[in-house]
Amino acid sequence: MKSLWTPEAEGELDKIVARLNAFSEGSGDRFADRLYERVKNLEQSPFLGRRVPEFESAFLRELIHRGYRVFYEAFPDRIEIFAIRHGRQSVPVDDGD
Numbered sequence: 001m002k003s004l005w006t007p008e009a010e011g012e013l014d015k016i017v018a019r020l021n022a023f024s025e026g027s028g029d030r031f032a033d034r035l036y037e038r039v040k041n042l043e044q045s046p047f048l049g050r051r052v053p054e055f056e057s058a059f060l061r062e063l064i065h066r067g068y069r070v071f072y073e074a075f076p077d078r079i080e081i082f083a084i085r086h087g088r089q090s091v092p093v094d095d096g097d
Helices: 007-023 027-042
Strands: 002-005 060-065 068-074 078-086
Touching: 002 007, 002 027, 007 027, 007 078, 027 060, 027 068, 027 078
Parallel strands: 002 078
Antiparallel strands: 060 068, 068 078
């Protein structure tokens, strides 16, 4: 099983990394490295993360990583990371656009 990142999720991670690196040099890079390791673990155990409490689907899940919620969907052949939000931000919702 592979893990795939949507362009939106990659962009969100890039912004987080830049913000953390601006605060403390290298901290954003370390954040991303550890997050990528955790996502890699999902390839072996896709239901490692918890169900997203705001939704009823068993396939929409999240990892909590240093105060950020990493949202993903488990498919039979892949894990798709579709959003990253700080715990204080709203949950991503597909509005059909």
